Amino acid sequence: MLQRIKAAAENLKTFAANNLKERxxxxxxxxxxxxxxxxxxxxxxxxxxxxxxxxxxxxxTFSSNVETAIKKLDLNDSSFEITNVVSKFLTTxxxxxxIFPLTVKVGNDLSTYSVRSGLLCDxxxxxxxxxxxxxxxxxxxxxxxxxxxxxxxxDVEYVTETTFEAIPxxxxxxxxxxxxxxxxxxxxxGKVGTKAVxxxxxxxxxxxxxxxxxxxxxxxYAVDSKTIIGTAAPTYASIGxxxxxxxxxxxxxxxxxxxxLDKNGVPVKYSSKKTLRATAYTYTGNxxxxxxxxxxxxxxxDPKEIPYGTKMYIVSADGKYVYGYAIAAxxxxxxxxxxxxxxxxxxTENDCVQFGRRDIVVYFVD
Numbered sequence: 061m062l063q064r065i066k067a068a069a070e071n072l073k074t075f076a077a078n079n080l081k082e083r084x085x086x087x088x089x090x091x092x093x094x095x096x097x098x099x100x101x102x103x104x105x106x107x108x109x110x111x112x113x114x115x116x117x118x119x120x121t122f123s124s125n126v127e128t129a130i131k132k133l134d135l136n137d138s139s140f141e142i143t144n145v146v147s148k149f150l151t152t153x154x155x156x157x158x159i160f161p162l163t164v165k166v167g168n169d170l171s172t173y174s175v176r177s178g179l180l181c182d183x184x185x186x187x188x189x190x191x192x193x194x195x196x197x198x199x200x201x202x203x204x205x206x207x208x209x210x211x212x213x214x215d216v217e218y219v220t221e222t223t224f225e226a227i228p229x230x231x232x233x234x235x236x237x238x239x240x241x242x243x244x245x246x247x248x249x250g251k252v253g254t255k256a257v258x259x260x261x262x263x264x265x266x267x268x269x270x271x272x273x274x275x276x277x278x279x280x281y282a283v284d285s286k287t288i289i290g291t292a293a294p295t296y297a298s299i300g301x302x303x304x305x306x307x308x309x310x311x312x313x314x315x316x317x318x319x320x321l322d323k324n325g326v327p328v329k330y331s332s333k334k335t336l337r338a339t340a341y342t343y344t345g346n347x348x349x350x351x352x353x354x355x356x357x358x359x360x361x362d363p364k365e366i367p368y369g370t371k372m373y374i375v376s377a378d379g380k381y382v383y384g385y386a387i388a389a390x391x392x393x394x395x396x397x398x399x400x401x402x403x404x405x406x407x408t409e410n411d412c413v414q415f416g417r418r419d420i421v422v423y424f425v426d
Contacts, residue, residue, distance in 0.1 A: 110154045112140070113177055114204050126154060141176070163210040164189065167265030177206035184211075194218065217263045220274070227253035229282040233407055235310065235414065237380030239290025244308060250285030253278065291381040301328050304373065309384025310406065311374075313357030319373065319385060319425055327373045330423040335377060336401035338420045340412040341392075348390035357385060360392035360403035371426050374404070377419035385425075 108119040108129040119129045126145055129152075144155040157176035162183060164171050173187045181201040184191070191197065194216035199205075229250040239245065255278045262270040290308065301322050304315035320328045341360065348354050350368050361370070366388050374383040383404055392403040402420065406412050 105150070107151045108154060109151065110156065112156050112158065112206065114206060126152065130154065130156065143176075158206045160206070160208045162187075162205070162208070165210060165212045166215050167267075175205075178204070180205050180211070189213070192217075215263075215265050219261050219263060220258060221261050222256055222258045224254050224279070225257055227255055227278070227280075227282040229253070230284045232284055232286050233411070234286065234288050235291045235381065235406075235411055236288050237290075237292045237378075239288060240292050240308075243288075243290035245288045245290075246285070247288055248283065248286040251283035253282030254280045291376075292379060304385055307382065307384070309382045310404075311357035311384035311386055312355050313385050313387060315385040316371070316425070321373075325375060325382065327423045327425055330373070330425045333421060333423045335419055335421055337417065338402045338404055339400050339417050340406045340415040341403045342406055342409050342412055350389045352389055354390065354405050356383075356405055356407060357387065358389035358405050359386045360390035360405070361388045362401075363388070363391060365401070370424065373423040373425050375421050377421055381415065381418075381420075383420070 105120055105122060106124055106129075108121070108126070110117040110119060110130060110133065112135075117133050119132050121129055121132065123129065126142065130142075139159040140156045141159060142154060143157050144153075146153045157178065159174060159176060162173050162175045164173065164184075164187075175183050175187065179201070180199055180203050183205060184201075191201075191213070196214040196216065198212040199209075229252060231250060234247075255276055257273060258275040258277075259271045259273050261268050262272075289310070291310065301320040303317075304319040304321055304327075307321060307325065318329070322328050343354060346354075348358055348360075349363075352358060359372075359374070361368075368388050370388040372386045372388070374386050375381065376383070386404075390403070390405075392400075400417065402422070404415070404420075406415060
């Protein structure tokens with residue numbers, strides 16, 4: 061009995077095993093089919109990494125077409141170009157750049173360029189615009205530009221320029237008793253000099269706005285004009301008399317029509333004469349006490365002794381100076397100190413030094 065039971069159990073076991081094998085075959089096939097489908101799907105999906113230089117995007121699609129992948133981004137600006145594509149297995153890296161107009165304003169000049177997105181410094185370099193250290197710009201050179209924009213540039217330039225300028229010559233007059241009063245001699249003819257002036261000139265957008273002198277160099281020295289005027293009393297002919305204007309003198313006043321001189325250089329008519337002590341003075345920047353501008357012929361007096369407006373003819377007692385026709389028009393500072401009687405106006409300080417202090421003969425011709 062026991063043997064029968066064992067035999068029945070073995071038969072049941074064998075039947076169950078065979079029955080299980082028959083049922084497992086369809087299930088295994090289903091699993092294998094599903095795995096194949098999944099693997100097929102996995103190996104059909106492509107991943108695209110897209111960068112525009114500013115933003116990064118990821119697109120997954122069954123298509124292997126690059127343009128199709130980019131279109132899925134729905135970019136706001138459709139004007140772009142693909143600059144680089146690198147594929148590895150199922151992954152593709154794409155770089156794109158936007159195409160847009162960039163307007164560059166320099167002063168009043170406007171220029172528009174079609175450019176690709178990127179750093180402003182690189183964009184400007186690509187269109188041949190290089191800024192130097194002095195130029196200014198409305199945008200940061202490190203800013204990323206990817207759409208239509210206007211950039212304003214202030215072109216600042218420093219240029220070294222050299223110009224030549226004239227150096228005027230001075231005109232000097234020297235009085236000398238070595239020559240008669242009728243003598244006027246040009247000793248040296250004046251000549252204009254030149255100097256080179258180097259400046260740093262600042263230009264803004266091509267227009268000079270500032271100039272700074274950085275060097276001056278004389279290339280040719282000026283030559284001063286020098287004239288000698290004789291002051292010695294002239295020797296007159298023994299016949300007749302001459303008008304005072306015919307005799308060269310220091311005074312620049314016009315002698316009256318009735319002022320004639322005899323052969324000794326003395327007025328033919330005069331009311332009185334005095335020998336006085338005189339010095340000389342020159343320009344002080346002020347008018348005379350009577351309001352007239354100083355010039356040779358106007359003399360300074362003590363108005364209590366010689367009233368303003370008194371007309372005179374003056375020569376030095378030693379015969380070395382013919383001062384000529386004169387009018388009392390100024391007050392001499394000498395009346396407050398070391399007393400002299402009259403100050404004669406001369407052209408230069410050197411003339412005053414040469415004249416010094418000396419006696420003069422004054423003929424009153426009122």
